[in-house]
Amino acid sequence: MLSSEVRNRIDRVWDAFWSGGISNPLEVIEQITYLLFLRRLDMNQQREENKARRLKRPIVHAIYAEEQRDLRWHVFIEQDPQTMFATVSDRVFPFLRTMGGERSSYAEQMKDARFTIPTPVLLAKVVELVDAIPLDNTDTNGDLYEYLLSKLASSGVNGQFRTPRHIIQLMVRMVAPAPDDRICDPACGTAGFLVAASEYMREHHPQVLSDPDLRARYGTDMFHGYDFDHTMLRIGSMNLMLHGIENPNVHYKDSLSEAGDEDEDRYSLILANPPFSGSLDYETTSAKLLKRVKTKKTELLFLAHFLRMLRPGGRAAVIVPEGVLFGSTTAHKKLRKALVEEQRLDAVVKLPSGVFKPYAGVSTAILVFTKTDAGGTDDVWFYDVHADGFSLDDKRNPVDANDLPDVLARWPHRGESSERNRPRTAQSFVVPKKEIAEQDYDLSLNRYKEIEYEEEEHREPAEILADIDALNTSIAADVTALRDLLR
Template structure:
């Protein structure tokens, strides 16, 4: 969590852009991201230089060549001449990061950065922004991530076309539910700012084996982590740049962030490529039937994006691959043929592992839509026996537009119940609690309805009342008291 002081610094930085004519939230995020990226490169170079100095060696694989030293943050941040600073950043440092492949000349990062534009034209604005960024502590990885997420939360354009920014604690919850291992191939087919991929990376960085060793330090794991593990698709060029920089700012050297409209016919070639998919795909929208990939319409005949994305996820997963996806509640109980077919497919043809019902305020202030998390495994041969349900009523934040921290939080219990669901004696049979299992046969008998209210049992406490005669006597006693008070008042009035 970022402190109030740091939050104020970010707000002040944001206001500086607005006061100088850059008011589009996406543009502000982009410009700050470029500068943060330049700063991070310099920080990495300083670490290499200190290490080389201790060992008495030359710097190995320097990021900045001798003729590019002026591109370093530590060089231009101290310039007293603001015009000179702007000239260096605009004409040297920014072109430098646009063409930086970190060892991969044709990296996806380089492709996304081709159309990037440096919008800061005022020397005074640049000097002010550089000075403010310098005052924000960015050394700690978690703090850096929190600050970046706080800036992303200011994207007031979120919520258009069914796209809602996923709260960071919900992303983290889904990653912990899936518990990725170090050789996963992870994809988010609607990645936006790459929040799910960043959270998965953070989880794996902290993951240790039974002997307390970090799993990424095992042979081959680090290389896989940096170059083959993380994949994301989006059709918005700005989001692709922000997502790429977000991942690289979090230390992933060459994330595979691609420009794809995941549901369209032009992108139908990617199949059975990933072992884990984490997603909050756009929903509450429809597509033109002629633009939808034919292999998806063969699975389910619909134009609704929330149903097409389930079919897409199944197409993208390898056999045995797992997924956790946020869906609107309508997917759970919709009565159309397409809704029923998607649910039947998950239950009968694959393995539906769990359904988490989330409170309707999770996506406020963007929307009050009710949502759920579906967790499933692609098998192609069935495998569903009992489906685990969880009724999440609170997520640690108020369910109004303010979303302030509150004491009520079901997420720790949810994670505990999920991990212990296979343990003998664990909660799962009693349907009056938050977590319970429902047999496949019962789900099928209910038309594959996956809404939790269909199966949860409400426990009513017995209420005992006094007998009518006793109640009547009490009423008469009250009337006698009222009459006596009225008589006394009448005497006082003479």
Template sequence: MITGELRNKVDKIWETFWTGGITNPLEVIEQFTYLLFIKGLDDKETINENEAVFLGLDFNGMFPSDKQHLRWSKFKDFEAGEMYRVMQEEVFPFIKNLHGKDDSAYAKYMGDAIFKIPTPLMLSKIVDGINNINMEGRDTKGDLYEYLLSKVATAGTNGQFRTPRHIIDMMVRLMKPTPEDVIVDPAAGSAGFLVSAQQYLRENHADLFLVQGLKEHFNNHMFYGFDMDRTMLRIGAMNMMLHGVDNPNIEYKDSLSEVNTDKEKFTLVLANPPFKGSLDYEAVSADLLKTTKTKKTELLFLALFLRILKNGGRCASIVPDGVLFGSTGGHKSIRQEIVDNHKLEAIISMPSGVFKPYAGVSTAIIIFTKTGSGGTDKVWFYDMKADGYSLDDKRNSIEDNDINDIVERFTNLDNENDRKRTDKSFFVPVEEIRENGYDLSINKYKEIEYEEVQYEAPSVILEKIKGLEEEIQKGLEELERMIEG
């Protein structure tokens, strides 16, 4: 977690941006990101330089001898006006052309980076602020960036980019990524699912870093994220790199279009795809329309997941409730495809307040395995009522929280067989789902237990009312006497 001291330093830098006229939270993070990247390049150069000296090797760095003044450690001490000139005229053009030397995800998206800090004094303050942050260690860097991203949500702008972190973490814990997985989020945004997955692997499979092949896989071939917003791609790539993934595959891609030719490539999908409504048929991949003839993005993404997963690959995705019970041909066909031709494992119904204050939409998590040959025999449903936060716009922390219970029950499904439909979780046999037109909404199957309330006989209630009436009358008479007296 971010410490109070670090939080205060970041808040102060944020305030400098804000008072200087950069008030869009995403823009603040973008400019902050550029400066973190520039500082990170110099830190990396210094480490490599020191190693070369220690080993007695010649050193060929990314900063040529005539470009040494472009290093953070050099220009941070320049007078404000000179620092501003060097940053605007030399540092930015230099990092924008780094792609040829550095094929990292972040370098790919520096090509259209725009330096927006308006004044030398403001730049000088921000550089001083960042320079005073001790960012040694992956955890500190990651925590710092997580805190920056949380400000997107609290500022109430572009909040749709952030799936609540505790929901992301729950989904990752449900899916239990392995060191051999190839993980994708086809609507990655700030890469929250990928960050959580790498953290889970560090905590539960730390030995993977002792195996050269697995370590190389983790840093270069495990994580994929696609988006069509270049700002989010920059932010997502930096988020992964600051969390210690050297070369995440964060790419510009319209996941639903013909341009995306990915097929049977990944073993795990973690996603919260956009529910933005409709697309043009012309823009959508013909492959996806064969699975579900629809313009609705939430249905097309499910078809995409089936296409891009390898056989045996797993998926956990957030879907709007309409996906579970919608009556159009597109809705029914995708549900039937998953139930009959693959293995639908779980539907976790979430309360509508989970995405407040940005949206009050009711959502669920759908979990399935791609098999291509069926395998659904029964589906596990869970009726989640609380996620540890109030379900109003304030989202204050509360005690009620079903998350650990959900993970515990899903991890031990053998213990779920005897649960009744009145419980929080229960199984529904596939035959019953087929009989109900592949309806996957929990309310179709959940039974509500009504407690019988015993009321007194009407005559007794009437006598009590009369007694109260008499007491009121006496009180009024007493009050009248006191006023007259």
């Protein structure tokens, strides 16, 4: 989470844009993101230059050539406002649009990037403010997006918000990405899941950076993302590049349309929290997808799409609205039955309803499953998350209560007796497939959780009435005594 000081600095940048005449919240976020990206690019090159000097060798991954020195952040911020404005608009932005190479997906997304800051004075002001924001911590970049997007949500623009970083990290750690994975988020937004997967890969499989073949695959083909919002695609591409993905494989696509048909059996790992907007027209939806599940509910269509995207043996950790777990329509039941009987459903992790505040207060759950096309579900592990380390109100302040470490501690042991023998009154427990089938494949945790009631002992009515009589007698005596004093 960002400190209050950093949030205040972002607020000042935001206010500067609005007072300078840019009132569209999405445009403000995009322009701030460009400036943050330019600053991080310069910081990354400075880090590479320092490493090259220490090792006494040429710089390995140069972002700027020597003749492009004046395009670097630390250089142009020293210029006077008029010169800076000309440099950024005439040279820096053309460089920004093409730096990934003409055929790269980055260039595809950035071709429409526009510099819309209207005056040299406003540019100088926001550059000065952005330069004061601490970016040394790699987590700060994503947290900045999250805070910026909270402003977008509060401005009334629907459907744009990030999954909280700690929830993303929980899901990534549960599925444990490996170097041979091909990972996809078909509704990637700012690419938070892909960034977290790349960070996990570097931490747990450092050979992806040292082995030449793995390094090439890490930078080009390991991570894939789709979205139908060009602005989010640009932000996602920049986010991935800043995290070492040289050629982000992020493309425009409506995953539920016929364009999504080409992704069948392509990926070994799906990480996603797609936008669930309720319903859509059949005309815009893939006919092949509708054959799998006849519905207008986007949450069900996305779940069916995840199953067709995975290759056999592939796994997924995805967020779904809680209604998917117990909905009574034919489509709801068909999908749940397919997960349990045809694939291997590993876990249902119920999240508290405040996790997505201030954007929304909906109840959600994480589904973790493996595509087998041959069944394999013996038991399903349930976990009831009560607290995620933050208050469950709109402020989402840090608190001590946090069940997520316990989720990760118990997850590897879900098939062992330590978990299988836990009572249904506990936060985590295991339910056999046979029992789930008997419950018409209802996956709601409350269907199986047992509530323990404490027995209370009550006094006999006659004893209570006797106490009341004694109390009334005492009150009457006190009233009589008070009257005698007043005579």
